[in-house]
Amino acid sequence: MTTVPRQTTAHPHTGILRTIYADLSKLAEYAADDMVLHRADRSVEDPGLCRGVQAVLAHEQALLRLTGNTLVMDVEHIAANEYFGAVLGILRATHPQDIAMPFCGLWRFEGGCIVEHWENAYRVAELLHLFTPTASRTTTG
Structure with a gap:
């Protein structure tokens, strides 16, 4: 087993992540061109992969559009x-x-x-339901 000395100050990657969560458009400044995103709605049948920084940015922009640009990720811990x-x-x-x-x-x-990035939401199905436009929702009686 390899051990790494413990740092007493925050690692620079902490600052990168804080910047990205404050402004998703900054992701391109820190991502490899061939980065991979594992979407929150992934499953065994559909791994929900976005490959390449442009595909990842398109996914993030789609999330912003679905929320009328009201999406905010309040960071508690990094x-x-x-x-x-x-x-x-x-x-x-x-x-x-x-x-x-x-x-x-x-x-x-x-x-x-x-x-690489893995999105994880506490209740993915509920989140996806909230993002579904009301007019296209089906109701059961």
Whole structure:
């Protein structure tokens, strides 16, 4: 087993993650061109992968549009080292309705660049339902 000396100050990747969560458009400045995103709605049947920084940015922009640009990720905790970063917080939006849901973002770094990201929402099905426009929802009686 390899041991790494414990740092007493925040790792620089902490600052990168804080910047990204404050402004998703900054992701391109820190991501490898071939980064991979594992969407929150992934399943065994559909791994929900976005490959390449442009596909990841398109996914993030789609989320912003679905929420009428009200999506905010309130960061509560960030832990990072040379290899990984974990961000815990609350995902919030006010459109199409009020949303407040815990999330955990896991990030993998290589050579200071983001190469992989896993989105995790506390209740994915509920989150997806909230993002579905009211007119297209089906009701059961």
